[in-house]
Amino acid sequence: MGRSDLIVMTKAKITKRNTGISPERLAELRRATLIASTGSSLLISGSKVTNEEVEQIMNAVSRPSEQK
Numbered sequence: 001m002g003r004s005d006l007i008v009m010t011k012a013k014i015t016k017r018n019t020g021i022s023p024e025r026l027a028e029l030r031r032a033t034l035i036a037s038t039g040s041s042l043l044i045s046g047s048k049v050t051n052e053e054v055e056q057i058m059n060a061v062s063r064p065s066e067q068k
Contacts, residue, residue: 029066 021029035058039051 029060 035051035054038058039049039054042049042054
């Protein structure tokens with residue numbers, strides 16, 4: 001069993017445990033975590049990008065058809 005197999009199994013177990021959290025709320029939490037994590041990583045690397053700017057960038061990337 002390789003590392004990727006363990007990751008898939010772990011994700012499956014976590015998903016089964018989250019039955020009390022709605023899929024919408026789980027998506028919100030994942031997005032907030034991604035924004036905060038990205039902002040923190042950029043800050044560590046010396047960038048001056050704020051979490052709000054990270055969110056704006058993510059919104060632009062996730063909806064490219066609306067950018068005209």
